[in-house]
Amino acid sequence: MAKKGIDFVINVNTGTDAVPVWTQVGGQRGASLSRSADTFDATTKDSLGWKEFEAGFKEWSIEADGLVLTTDVAYTALETAYTTGAKVKVQIEDGSGSDYSGFAIVTDLPIDMPYDDLVTYSCTLQGTGALEKSV
Numbered sequence: 001m002a003k004k005g006i007d008f009v010i011n012v013n014t015g016t017d018a019v020p021v022w023t024q025v026g027g028q029r030g031a032s033l034s035r036s037a038d039t040f041d042a043t044t045k046d047s048l049g050w051k052e053f054e055a056g057f058k059e060w061s062i063e064a065d066g067l068v069l070t071t072d073v074a075y076t077a078l079e080t081a082y083t084t085g086a087k088v089k090v091q092i093e094d095g096s097g098s099d100y101s102g103f104a105i106v107t108d109l110p111i112d113m114p115y116d117d118l119v120t121y122s123c124t125l126q127g128t129g130a131l132e133k134s135v
Helices: 073-084
Strands: 009-013 022-024 028-041 053-067 088-093 099-108 120-127 132-134
Touching: 009 028, 009 073, 022 073, 053 099, 073 088, 073 099, 073 120
Parallel strands: none
Antiparallel strands: 009 022, 009 088, 028 053, 053 120, 088 099, 099 120, 099 132
């Protein structure tokens, strides 16, 4: 069965590591989860003219955007993490109990304030460490 993008939300842990409180980022519109892996070149003369590789380091990041809501606790936590350089635990939840979570650093947090539209934000959350998936 296909999943709908509207069912996926980004949550921020506004509690503690021991007792997480997952708070949805209000006003969210779009988001994407990027996952990639490096490779190490393992090609030798024995490779018969074909390049060979071994798996290397993995990384992940989340890009999201939405409306700026003045009373949004999760967005405020992202702003605080950006300002202080602190890691923030984030979660992508699909509403069925399956989610991805991990620690991230807020590396980009622009706010767009157009003359004739609502105020919006976009953010980049660079994962640091493993991205865990629960089912």
